Amino acid sequence: MFKLIKYELRKDITLYIIIFSILFALEIYLAGSIFFESDTNLVISMLLFMLCGWAGIIFLMIMGVVSYARELNSKYSYMTFMTPTSSYQIVGAKYLTLFIMTVVASALYMLFIYLDVQLALIKYADIKDFAQLLDELLNMFSGTGIADIIVSIAATVASIWVSILLTVSFAYLAITLSATILANKKGKGWLAFGLFVVIRIVTAIITNYIPVFDFGDSFLQLIAGSWLVYLFEIVFIIGTYIGVSELLKRKVSL
Numbered sequence: 001m002f003k004l005i006k007y008e009l010r011k012d013i014t015l016y017i018i019i020f021s022i023l024f025a026l027e028i029y030l031a032g033s034i035f036f037e038s039d040t041n042l043v044i045s046m047l048l049f050m051l052c053g054w055a056g057i058i059f060l061m062i063m064g065v066v067s068y069a070r071e072l073n074s075k076y077s078y079m080t081f082m083t084p085t086s087s088y089q090i091v092g093a094k095y096l097t098l099f100i101m102t103v104v105a106s107a108l109y110m111l112f113i114y115l116d117v118q119l120a121l122i123k124y125a126d127i128k129d130f131a132q133l134l135d136e137l138l139n140m141f142s143g144t145g146i147a148d149i150i151v152s153i154a155a156t157v158a159s160i161w162v163s164i165l166l167t168v169s170f171a172y173l174a175i176t177l178s179a180t181i182l183a184n185k186k187g188k189g190w191l192a193f194g195l196f197v198v199i200r201i202v203t204a205i206i207t208n209y210i211p212v213f214d215f216g217d218s219f220l221q222l223i224a225g226s227w228l229v230y231l232f233e234i235v236f237i238i239g240t241y242i243g244v245s246e247l248l249k250r251k252v253s254l
Contacts, residue, residue: 026052068175
């Protein structure tokens with residue numbers, strides 16, 4: 001499995017270098033704007049960092065799907081699935097590589113945001129004073145401080161991130177169906193896409209009816225309150241992994 005993950009990383013190394021280089025460049029631009037207190041550059045760099053940062057993480061996931069589709073439709077890459085290696089190991093390596101790179105990119109992105117905020121509080125005294133005043137007003141009128149809002153946003157982002165991974169896993173399943181069971185069907189791509197949309201809509205509807213518990217306002221408590229939702233989504237991700245692996249094991253042929 002480790003060798004397969006190394007192969008996956010090496011295969012898309014150029015893409016990873018480009019995305020992480022852009023992220024580091026934007027961070028240098030933003031941190032520099034804060035350090036030198038350049039208001040115009042601060043606004044521009046902040047917008048670019050916020051938009052391009054998340055876009056880059058989502059792009060990582062999308063390219064993982066595109067790369068998989070390219071492999072199934074390329075005779076040369078197709079040979080990957082015809083080796084004696086278990087299809088579970090091959091697909092597992094793809095899932096794990098995508099998961100690892102997404103986690104690393106997300107963690108790095110959040111770390112940069114934290115460092116930038118700390119730098120801004122040091123360089124801009126007015127921001128710190130305003131933040132304290134806003135925190136006091138929020139606590140006075142709603143009993144919720146800035147820290148609580150940030151924690152809620154972080155928990156929401158974590159939920160969205162898991163949901164995106166679930167969507168990506170469904171895309172893997174749709175692509176595999178198109179290349180196996182539906183390979184000889186007319187309009188196989190549209191059939192697979194339609195199935196993908198239906199499954200995603202159904203899971204989204206079910207998720208909305210899963211109860212969320214109120215364990216508290218900390219990040220871990222908010223995450224714990226949605227444990228049934230996460231469990232449901234993780235079970236589906238594991239299910240798509242098994243489904244994709246079995247389809248490749250039984251249905252792939254040259």
